[in-house]
Amino acid sequence: MTNGGCELCAPGRRRFFTGLAALAAGGALGMPAVKAQGSASDVAQQRNWIDVHHHLVPPGYLAQVPDDDAVPGASATPRRALANWTVEHSIEQMDQAGVATSMLSISNPGIWFGDVAKARKLARECxxxxxxxxxxxxxxxxxxxxxxxxxxxxxxAEIAYALDVLKADGIGLYTSYGTRWLGDPAFDPVFAELNRRKALVYTHPTTADCCRNLQPAVSPNVVEYQTDTTRAIAEILASGTASRYPDVRIIFSHAGGTMPFLIERFVGWAKSPQIAKKLPNGLKYELERFYYDTAQTSNSTAMGALTKIVPDSQILFGTDYPFRTVVDHVKNLTECGVFDDRRLRLIGRDNALALLPRLRT
Known part of the structure; x- marks a missing residue:
């Protein structure tokens, strides 16, 4: 994981991991004085972006999903966005923003509603x-x-069918299932198989059972989704999942949730003996091995924080379509002032090609 030809040579990231006092004082969130070259539309058309966070709604999917009032913590707005999805709209959005390829995944509320047979059938159909x-x-x-x-x-069984028969590019997981987060020992058989296959794993946040309807006026996508991603990262680290299954390549949505802003607490926590023994290569090593997308975080504050923690090679372009437009994310990312054109090309395309070499053809 190099940046510009030398290991960990980004000054901000070196400062971060060797001088946490500066981060606590707020200096780590200073924005680089760099402007993207050209207008958003000009840059987009030159880049051929790859969107790793782009949802699909298979025919009949919503008919098998309970109504919003039957899904605790659900919001009517996401359901409306999903109901309006079509493949034609996806391609139109991609063409407007200069996106060459979008990686499709199922969004919330997912496919599990308590019935094993129905969940298996819905996963296969999707x-x-x-x-x-x-x-x-x-x-x-x-x-x-x-x-x-x-x-x-x-x-x-679905991993085998999806990867061997359908030739899927990777596997999509949620950050939590009921009362368990990714990294829980209950999921070890799945991670062991994904590790054996050196699989690419995309993760999407959801709302865990513990945290549904905590604030009725606050939609879970405002606070809880980002928090659930952070909990999943912490559980994967604390359980030793990250170190036991080093060949699983994990993408976390939304710039890693709140992890970049809680990093000082993560560093202190990781020094405790019970956590340190689960991280034989250290916290820094594991955080820099994960990947993070830009969906709903294509702004100077979020990107400024993330780039102080991980090298550019670990950041992937994502849009969360249809919940936000593809054009919005290209415009925001190119105009946020954090990245120059070379870095935008890495994030917008080249990093994804390294994970998905078939897209080169």
Whole structure:
């Protein structure tokens, strides 16, 4: 994981891990005085972005999802956005923003509603539909296949079918399932198989059972989703999942949730003996091995914080379509003042190509 040809040569990141007092004082969030070259539309058309956080809604999917009032913590707004999704709209958005390829995944509320058989059936239907889009629109889409977790047996079978038969590009997971976060020992068989396959894993936040409807006036996507991502990162570290399964390549949505802003607490926590023994290579090593997308975080504050913690090689372009427009994210990322054109090309395309070499053809 290098940046500009030398290991960890980004000055801000070196300062961060060797001088946390400066971060606590707020200096780590200073924005680089760099402007993207050209207008957002000009830069977009030159770049051929790869969007790793782009949702699909298979035919009949919403009909199998309970109404919002039957899904604790759900919001009507996401359901409306999903109801308006079409593949034609996706491609139109991509073309407007200069996106060459979008990696498709199922968004909240997911496919698990307490019935094993129904979850397995819904996962298979979603994955087969996604695979049809990949083959029907060559070069425009990739697929992160859904699993019927917390059903372990069904998930192992679906990993095999999705990767071996459908040739999916990776697997999509949620940050938590019921009362367990990724990293919980219950999910070890799934991580062991993903590690054996050196799989690429995209994660999407949700609301854990503990934290539904805590604030009725506050939609879970405002606070809870970001918090759930952070909990998943912490659990994957604390359980030793990260060190035991080093060949699983994990993408965290939304710039890693609140992790970049809680990093000083993470550093102190990771020094405790019970956590340190789970991180034989250290916290810094693991955080710099994960990947983070820019969906809903394409602004100077979030990107400024993230780039103080991880090298550019670990940041991937994502949009969260259809909940936000693709054009919004290209415009915001190119105009936020954090990245120059060389860095934008890494984040917008080259880093994804390193993970998804088939997109080169």
């Amino acid at each position: 994955n087969e539909y996604g695979a049809k889009l990949v083959s029907g629109y060559p070069g425009r889409f990739g697929l992160f296949a859904a699993l019927p977790l917390p059903d372990i047996e069904g998930s192992l």
